[in-house]
Amino acid sequence: MEIDGNALAGDLSEVFATDATVAVFTCAGCGHAGAVATLRVWGPAPGAVGRCPSCTDVILRLVRTPSRLILTLTGATRLELPLDA
Numbered sequence: 156m157e158i159d160g161n162a163l164a165g166d167l168s169e170v171f172a173t174d175a176t177v178a179v180f181t182c183a184g185c186g187h188a189g190a191v192a193t194l195r196v197w198g199p200a201p202g203a204v205g206r207c208p209s210c211t212d213v214i215l216r217l218v219r220t221p222s223r224l225i226l227t228l229t230g231a232t233r234l235e236l237p238l239d240a
């Protein structure tokens with residue numbers, strides 16, 4: 156099942172102190188930059204895979220185990236998180 160990056164909001168809120176779906180990623184594959192909320196997400200089991208909406212390369216993987224939340228961002232060259240004003 157494919158959904159959008161807003162589905163990652165709950166799990167990512169445990170990794171970042173702010174809403175990470177508004178963070179801007181830069182794709183390592185094509186250079187596209189966009190909000191995490193615009194990722195094309197496949198999941199949720201056994202983990203969520205967020206793909207670039209431009210080239211479909213994998214930007215992030217988010218796996219929840221009974222004792223850990225594991226985030227890999229190997230498909231992103233950059234992640235910009237807004238600071239609270």
Ligand SMILES: [Zn+2]
Nearest residue numbers: 182185207210
């Ligand atoms: Zn891309």
